[in-house]
Amino acid sequence: MNHTQSYFEGFDGLPLFYQRWFPDSSPIHEILVVVHGLGGHSDLFKHGVRCLVPQGYGVYALDLRGHGRSPGQRGYIQQWLEFREDLRAFLQFIRTREQVETCFLWGHSMGGTISLDYALHYPESLQGLILSAPALGQIGVPAWKLTVGQVLSRFWPRFRLKVGIDHSLSSRDLTVLAEYATDSLRHEYGTARLSAEFFKVVRWIDRNIDRLEVPLLLLHGDADGITSPQHSRSFFQSIQSVDKTYRHYPNSYHDLHADLNYMEVISDIASWMAQHGRRSHPLSLPLQCLALN
Template structure:
């Protein structure tokens, strides 16, 4: 496995950090990972290992205000910044891997951004994987979300701890301990981010019904950060033919680092394999594991 780090220019000329992994042989396709709020590009090892072992190149980005990318922790001025950044990230993958299919995989807030981007760039994307997409109610206190709305105009950079416990992400004690000691992780969200997210999630609940990009939707049945009802409802309402839903019994928010991580990695690899081998539409599938 070959590993490399770099930076690319996002919205507002912000130099965003990314890292990538490639197999020794020529890649079959490329997968770009977009982490969620407070997360970063280095927390997807199980997915990276599974994909690279199967012949795929993997890129992972630190969103603005996250990981090794600059910016106030958990802050955006407007939602479009994130979509623009992900667009530039996708273009980077495509430019560095000419001729290869370039998929996007998003987790939580990252999945929300990826799905919004997919609505705008459906002709370019061969498929999207969304893990616990934050498009419905979330586990952050309604009081804190309300404070965010109230302060968004007068003090947009006002920041609060989300209050989400580390153990909400994984049932693996080692991962919970790693989260707590990771200097690149954070639990911050600003007033403007809260408002922009809430407005976007409300808009996407309607607009996603017209999604035309093949979708794999993964959800933990016991996720308290992004409860599964939102993913179940979205999947049931999608008119998209090429869609697949997998729900993991007992799974928490960070399925890629939960005790079901190996199965999650296998499911992602198998889905991408099918879409690389078969460019045509696939049938609707739904699984509870």
Template sequence: MTEHADGKLAGAGERKLHWQSWIGPDTSRGVIVLVHGLHEHSGRYEWVGTRLAEAGFAVYAIDHAGHGRSEGPRGQIGRMSEVVAGVDALLALAAGRHPGFAPFIVAHSMGSLITLDYLVGNPQELRGVVLSAPPLVQDVASPLLLKVAKVLSVVAPNAPTVELDSETVSRDPAIVEYHRTNPLMVKGKIRARTGAEFIDAVDRVTAGLAKVTQPILVIAGSADKLVKPEGAEIVVEGAGSTDKTLKIYDGLYHEVFNEPEKEAVIADVIAWLQEHS
């Protein structure tokens, strides 16, 4: 039986960051840290965490600052480095509880960007990385709007820029409704500072992909309307790893873990993780 636990980590500026875990009786396969995307929270990955735990992994997840049950202005990323530091802190916590295992990371969307930023700037010993919908090529804002966001981030960091359309995340109506109504989901437009930090991270990652040497599995939906699947191709082509796999799911939207075909997706992810554990 999988046991669920949660707690708090110290984040930047003394903010408390919420984390949770799913751990079964068998953790012989290793440790996984889940990294969620923009405006969502780790609780959305409960079913993923449970399935991974049932497959023999100890699974941990964190709510980024300003997201979910963590402290901080809602949806605001003041510095991407602070978000990366939160993930690093959870990796340290998980590794300390399960010595002898180099962790895996499983990440989605902005979580994939955070993970890549972490790997480019802090080459760490990870067992492997699964990246869902890495947002290196996005389709929600014009180049002009992105430039405006960078200017506003200095003079008006909380200024709203572009709104994420809930209809584009999944073909499952229940998931769309959850996006719109769940109180832990961040509502409204992306803030200027968040957008600027996002853009800067994309630039850093794109320039430094060759530093990513861990085994990687990159997955995406071919019908993703938020993040172009070409971003997944860029990661696989540019990463320095000699062990890299790309899987594009035909017809799936942005959240491949929340699509009607999610069982096929999680089966592929588990198979890859077990092969590399």
């Protein structure tokens, strides 16, 4: 597997960290771009990388501004469009480097909100949208913290608090939870402005979801205690597009890509992308996953 990491310019010139994983020799069929959630970073999708790259997919992932190896105050943005336009700059950067027509976007948790907002603004750049445990409504943050954030956004936008999410609800895999606990790239902070901008964009998405043109795969664990599976189901039912697919996983927690049944989840993603892409050969199932250093 060919792995590179470097920086690209965000929409305003801010250097943002990214990673790229490609097969050593086999031809690339499609590219998958991954967007992590609040407090996360691009290293957290290793199961998806090691299982999808052997199938001929190229994978790109970035660290959002204020996250991981990218600069910026942890968990802070001035406007939501910073996330959207950074993602647009990232996809444009990828297209200048790779001679591949098909691009899928996978957003997890808050990354799902970012990805859905992007797809509603720039549908022409995507062949498919994958949302796993998207943050589209009720989230596992104490209500008083959300209220404080929205009140202070106008007067003290950089005010920050630990969001208070119970990370034991992220995965049933105790090894994963132990890795999370010692991961220096993760953070647990949200700022007043981010809180206000998040709920503003969620309201905008609710008003504009009937404009969604991109084929959609929505995934959620039934035991997710961080984002609401019930809201995902009702949200999915409200989408008018014919090309939409919903997968739910009994007993699964929030980080589906790192839960005990991650192979089932990644297989579902691979099968859906194979149906919506321009592959020159059939998908090989069961998936054969490489080890990562």
